[in-house]
Amino acid sequence: MPDNVHTKFLLNEDEMPRSWYNIAADLPRAPEPVLHPGTKQPVTPDDLSPLFPMALIMQEVSTERYIEIPDPVRQVYLQWRPSPLYRARRLEKALDTPARIYYKYEGVSPVGSHKPNTAVAQAFYNKEEGVKKLSTETGAGQWGSALAMAGAFFNMEIEVFMVKISYQQKPYRRNVMETFGATVHASPTDLTDAGRSILAMDPENLGSLGIAISEAVEVAAKSGGAIKYSLGSVLNHVLMHQTIIGEEALMQMERANDYPDVVIGCVGGGSNYAGLVFPFIGEALRKGLKTRFLAAEPMACPSLTKGIYAYDFGDTVGMTPLVKMHTLGHDFMPPGIHAGGLRYHGMSPLISLLHDDGIIEAEAYYQNAIFESAVQFARAEGVIPAPESAHAVRAAINEAIAAKESGESKAILFNLSGHGNFDMAAYDAYFAGRLQDYEYPAEAVADAQKRMPQVV
Numbered sequence: 001m002p003d004n005v006h007t008k009f010l011l012n013e014d015e016m017p018r019s020w021y022n023i024a025a026d027l028p029r030a031p032e033p034v035l036h037p038g039t040k041q042p043v044t045p046d047d048l049s050p051l052f053p054m055a056l057i058m059q060e061v062s063t064e065r066y067i068e069i070p071d072p073v074r075q076v077y078l079q080w081r082p083s084p085l086y087r088a089r090r091l092e093k094a095l096d097t098p099a100r101i102y103y104k105y106e107g108v109s110p111v112g113s114h115k116p117n118t119a120v121a122q123a124f125y126n127k128e129e130g131v132k133k134l135s136t137e138t139g140a141g142q143w144g145s146a147l148a149m150a151g152a153f154f155n156m157e158i159e160v161f162m163v164k165i166s167y168q169q170k171p172y173r174r175n176v177m178e179t180f181g182a183t184v185h186a187s188p189t190d191l192t193d194a195g196r197s198i199l200a201m202d203p204e205n206l207g208s209l210g211i212a213i214s215e216a217v218e219v220a221a222k223s224g225g226a227i228k229y230s231l232g233s234v235l236n237h238v239l240m241h242q243t244i245i246g247e248e249a250l251m252q253m254e255r256a257n258d259y260p261d262v263v264i265g266c267v268g269g270g271s272n273y274a275g276l277v278f279p280f281i282g283e284a285l286r287k288g289l290k291t292r293f294l295a296a297e298p299m300a301c302p303s304l305t306k307g308i309y310a311y312d313f314g315d316t317v318g319m320t321p322l323v324k325m326h327t328l329g330h331d332f333m334p335p336g337i338h339a340g341g342l343r344y345h346g347m348s349p350l351i352s353l354l355h356d357d358g359i360i361e362a363e364a365y366y367q368n369a370i371f372e373s374a375v376q377f378a379r380a381e382g383v384i385p386a387p388e389s390a391h392a393v394r395a396a397i398n399e400a401i402a403a404k405e406s407g408e409s410k411a412i413l414f415n416l417s418g419h420g421n422f423d424m425a426a427y428d429a430y431f432a433g434r435l436q437d438y439e440y441p442a443e444a445v446a447d448a449q450k451r452m453p454q455v456v
């Protein structure tokens with residue numbers, strides 16, 4: 001019988017998991033190799049070493065099921081972890097659903113999202129190998145804030161290329177990064193060849209994650225080893241660092257005497273989603289469970305539901321290695337009218353593989369619908385979701401309504417990856433009716449496919 005008394009399921013500090021979970025150990029098939037952008041041959045650790053420390057490169061290719069979390073990383077995690085698992089009793093009541101809705105709340109981290117789970121680990125491993133400075137990109141500013149905080153904890157310099165439209169729309173996020181001591185540029189900049197090439201074609205360019213990645217990678221690649229690059233999503237090691245979310249949730253669901261029938265998260269590059277679902281997918285694969293896994297994405301950037309599963313660059317200019325993933329094309333420009341974050345053209349290769357194998361389902365939502373659900377959630381539970389997380393809220397509410405219609409009593413678990421307290425401009429646009437529902441056209445994907453790298 002599920003626990004029908006408690007609202008929060010909490011773990012003590014000494015119950016915090018000691019290892020990250022590596023889904024590579026349980027995958028139905030080996031992931032496709034990452035290819036060198038020039039030779040199109042599989043990359044070697046040496047190819048990646050100008051950008052990443054060796055410890056992270058080794059994690060990227062590891063097939064060990066569990067990797068121990070180093071003690072200094074655990075010590076920082078304890079600032080906010082273990083994070084709470086909530087039973088959304090008030091939302092269940094508002095929806096009048098027989099479903100039991102649970103959410104894992106990552107907004108309790110100091111910067112308000114799941115992103116520090118990997119930022120802290122990446123700063124630690126770089127510091128261990130003598131790196132003093134990291135470059136990175138950020139879209140809405142959540143990732144940049146997380147890495148800036150990690151930089152402050154490990155006494156490292158952080159340089160952030162922030163997508164220009166967000167730099168203009170979210171000055172407070174920039175101030176957060178600066179408070180932690182980071183340097184923040186509005187990307188595209190004239191500081192890099194990549195930025196200058198974009199500005200030469202379009203001086204008014206408002207930026208994209210793909211462009212900001214090109215700039216941050218270039219800064220590291222040209223630094224002669226002094227600066228390394230840090231990515232907030234997509235890569236295997238980044239997703240693995242997030243699995244502490246799901247490892248905690250497994251224990252917390254057990255404490256709630258329940259088990260999810262469906263596990264939900266929003267997907268940008270895939271890190272918060274993987275963080276929650278991978279430990280549950282591992283269990284499902286090992287034990288033959290029928291758990292469903294649902295990824296929620298925007299109609300305006302539908303990489304899983306409309307993207308092509310192919311080799312593509314991770315950045316716009318074409319400097320990164322080629323990875324096999326669901327992609328809208330590396331030159332994808334997100335529509336400026338979109339307020340909901342999650343604007344990356346690609347998807348983590350691990351999630352892409354699981355989607356291609358039918359283990360993960362995906363659904364896309366219009367932005368007015370996700371804000372409608374976010375407001376409904378806020379009014380019931382008191383937390384204002386980040387616009388990204390609101391996609392997961394929408395999916396969970398849809399599942400709960402479907403359960404009501406079918407009279408099914410099921411357990412729904414979703415990741416509330418962050419709060420939206422810095423995203424009030426987006427809520428303001430929603431309340432003022434200024435958000436337009438936009439569906440990224442399939443023809444644009446077909447057209448972008450022509451410019452994707454040819455891999456035979």
Ligand SMILES: Cc1ncc(COP(=O)(O)O)c(C=O)c1O
Nearest residue numbers: 142233268269270271272417418
């Ligand atoms: C709160 C929040 N959730 C989700 C995402 C999407 O990223 P990912 O798919 O890597 O979790 C972001 C990205 O910045 C975010 O800030």
